[in-house]
Amino acid sequence: MIQKFFTLELKTNGQKLYEFTQNTIDWINKYNFKNGIINLSIQHTSASLIVQENADPDVQKDLINYFNNLVPMDNKLYIHTTEGKDDMPAHIKSSITNNQISLSIKNGKLLLGTWQGIYLFEHRINPQTRSIIHHFLGEI
Amino acid sequence: MIQKFFTLELKTNGQKLYEFTQNTIDWINKYNFKNGIINLSIQHTSASLIVQENADPDVQKDLINYFNNLVPMDNKLYIHTTEGKDDMPAHIKSSITNNQISLSIKNGKLLLGTWQGIYLFEHRINPQTRSIIHHFLGEI
Amino acid sequence: MIQKFFTLELKTNGQKLYEFTQNTIDWINKYNFKNGIINLSIQHTSASLIVQENADPDVQKDLINYFNNLVPMDNKLYIHTTEGKDDMPAHIKSSITNNQISLSIKNGKLLLGTWQGIYLFEHRINPQTRSIIHHFLGEI
Numbered sequence: 001m002i003q004k005f006f007t008l009e010l011k012t013n014g015q016k017l018y019e020f021t022q023n024t025i026d027w028i029n030k031y032n033f034k035n036g037i038i039n040l041s042i043q044h045t046s047a048s049l050i051v052q053e054n055a056d057p058d059v060q061k062d063l064i065n066y067f068n069n070l071v072p073m074d075n076k077l078y079i080h081t082t083e084g085k086d087d088m089p090a091h092i093k094s095s096i097t098n099n100q101i102s103l104s105i106k107n108g109k110l111l112l113g114t115w116q117g118i119y120l121f122e123h124r125i126n127p128q129t130r131s132i133i134h135h136f137l138g139e140i
Numbered sequence: 141m142i143q144k145f146f147t148l149e150l151k152t153n154g155q156k157l158y159e160f161t162q163n164t165i166d167w168i169n170k171y172n173f174k175n176g177i178i179n180l181s182i183q184h185t186s187a188s189l190i191v192q193e194n195a196d197p198d199v200q201k202d203l204i205n206y207f208n209n210l211v212p213m214d215n216k217l218y219i220h221t222t223e224g225k226d227d228m229p230a231h232i233k234s235s236i237t238n239n240q241i242s243l244s245i246k247n248g249k250l251l252l253g254t255w256q257g258i259y260l261f262e263h264r265i266n267p268q269t270r271s272i273i274h275h276f277l278g279e280i
Numbered sequence: 281m282i283q284k285f286f287t288l289e290l291k292t293n294g295q296k297l298y299e300f301t302q303n304t305i306d307w308i309n310k311y312n313f314k315n316g317i318i319n320l321s322i323q324h325t326s327a328s329l330i331v332q333e334n335a336d337p338d339v340q341k342d343l344i345n346y347f348n349n350l351v352p353m354d355n356k357l358y359i360h361t362t363e364g365k366d367d368m369p370a371h372i373k374s375s376i377t378n379n380q381i382s383l384s385i386k387n388g389k390l391l392l393g394t395w396q397g398i399y400l401f402e403h404r405i406n407p408q409t410r411s412i413i414h415h416f417l418g419e420i
Contacts, residue, residue, distance in 0.1 A: 001141045001281050003315045003418065005386050035143045037179055037242075037277055039317055039384050043393030045333045051239050052231065053185045058220040059231050066211070066232050071346070080338040091332065091339050092346050095377055097235055099331050102179050102242050102382050104275040106145050111273050113183030133391050135384040137317055137418065138143065138277065141281050175283045177319055177382075177417055191379050192371065193325045198360035199371050206351070206372050237375055242319050242382050244415040246285050251413050253323030278283065278417065 004031055006134040012122040015068070015086075017052065017060040020132070021117045024103070025110055027134055033105055036138010040118070041100045043131045046090030047122050048097035054117030067093050067123075090123035097121060105138065144171055146274040152262040155208070155226075157192065157200040160272070161257045164243070165250055167274060173245055176278010180258070181240045183271045186230030187262050188237035194257030207233050207263075230263035237261060245278065284311055286414040292402040295348070295366075297332065297340040300412070301397045304383070305390055307414060313385055316418010320398070321380045323411045326370030327402050328377035334397030347373050347403075370403035377401060385418065 006027050010018055024038065042049050053059045071089040075081040078088040101118070104111045112118070120130055146167050150158055164178065182189050193199045211229040215221040218228040241258070244251045252258070260270055286307050290298055304318065322329050333339045351369040355361040358368040381398070384391045392398070400410055 001419075005384070037177070037275070037317070039382050041382075041384060041391060043391070043396065045331065045393070045396055050235050051185065052235065056220055056222075058218075059228065062218045062220050062228050063232060063235060066217075070210075070350075077346075078338075078342045080336055080342050082336075088339065088342050092343060095330050095332060095343060098238065098378065100381055100383070101240055102181075103240070104145070104179050104181060104273060106275070111181060111183070111275070113185070113271070116183065116185055131393070133384060135317070135386070135391070139141075177317070177415070190375050191325065192375060196360055196362075198358075199368065202358045202360050202368050203372060203375060206357075210350075238378065241380055242321075243380070244285070244319050244321060244413060246415070251321060251323070251415070253325070253411070256323065256325055279281075 002140055004136045008132045008134060010120055010130045012128045012130055014125055015064055015122055017119040017121050019054060019117045019119050024118060024134065028105060028110060032140055033136050034108055034139055036105050036136055038103045038105060039135040041133045043133065045094050046087060046124050047120060047130050048094050048099060049101050050097050050119050050121050051116050052119055053115050055115050086125045093123045142280055144276045148272045148274060150260050150270045152268045152270055154265055155204055155262055157259040157261050159194060159257045159259050164258060164274065168245060168250060172280055173276050174248055174279055176245050176276055178243045178245060179275040181273045183273065185234050186227060186264050187260060187270050188234050188239060189241050190237050190259050190261050191256050192259055193255050195255045226265045233263045282420055284416045288412045288414060290400050290410045292408045292410055294405055295344055295402055297399040297401050299334060299397045299399050304398060304414065308385060308390060312420055313416050313418060314388055314420050316385050316416055318383045318385060319415040321413045323413065325374050326367060326404050327400060327410050328374050328379060329381050330377050330399050330401050331396050332399055333395050335395045366405045373403045
């Protein structure tokens with residue numbers, strides 16, 4: 001069994017979904033991981049990791065709109081308001097979605113469905129740099 | 141350390157919770173997995189995996205009703221509408237719940253609470269065939 | 281590769297976030313785990329596990345308020361009401377958040393962001409005892 005670690009840094013520019021499926025696949029290919037688990041964890045509590053459809057980009061727009069309606073950016077609703085109107089909603093959205101995902105690799109292939117992509121879901125308005133730890137545990 | 145893979149295919153028939161705890165346990169018993177992790181991942185973005193109470197079936201009805209109220213099947217709310225009024229809500233519900241769960245096995249026993257069951261949560265109205273990958277990493 | 285198991289029992293006293301990051305770190309240090317995954321799973325369906333900000337305690341208050349507004353404790357909304365007005369909302373909140381998290385350990389260090397803590401999110405009003413299974417898979 002081997003283990004490898006890699007931190008993917010992504011720059012974000014507003015509330016969007018940023019796909020990084022190919023970055024993860026490139027890392028798998030670089031080290032020829034054969035079978036194992038990749039544990040992904042984002043080191044922040046105001047952005048999320050989600051697996052979503054990568055076919056129609058309108059799905060992403062609808063997701064962003066939906067979450068902004070579900071968790072309004074309205075400081076009157078929150079106590080924690082010092083970091084901006086988008087900060088507390090970002091923490092809530094991060095609790096509703098995920099900050100960690102484990103993916104399986106079989107025979108060198110990341111086991112995602114045909115239409116699935118891995119995304120960073122940015123909940124803050126201003127530009128951020130986000131660290132997504134990749135941790136492989138398995139065999140080459 | 142050994143690794144094994146198995147794809148469970150479940151046919152669904154509408155918005156319900158479909159329990160598959162026993163299928164997972166049967167697979168563990170078939171190969172005598174002793175200690176390890178089973179990583180479950182669903183290969184679709186319009187259905188989810190959740191661990192929920194398996195005692196009172198009314199809990200499942202309430203969950204389905206709640207999620208249908210939280211994410212209305214109303215095409216006026218969404219841009220992505222070409223695949224039916226239940227499709228975009230299905231993607232949103234999948235983001236709110238989970239598409240991946242890691243379970244622990246100790247001494248051949250799946251570590252779930254007394255009242256916990258593993259469910260496929262189907263968000264589409266029409267019949268579907270869903271693939272749930274089971275990936276064991278551990279020892280026999 | 282080694283595997284270890286540990287069940288953390290936490291007593292709760294109402295709808296709050298209970299941090300247990302230090303308990304997890306103490307367990308890692310006790311056995312000198314070097315690299316690996318800790319799979320955390322809560323053995324209940326009316327409380328959750330979440331990773332959240334541990335800097336400003338107001339974030340936790342806002343989270344609790346938000347979830348109580350999102351999932352009202354109003355028995356008129358639910359069929360499953362025999363276990364109290366907070367029980368069905370607790371199951372729903374548990375589906376919206378997480379009952380399982382996998383954490384990575386590298387060189388003996390739990391890979392959490394600077395402001396991240398691990399919490400039990402209790403959704404029931406009355407005192408409870410909650411079991412959180414810790415399962416390490418990796419190397420010393």
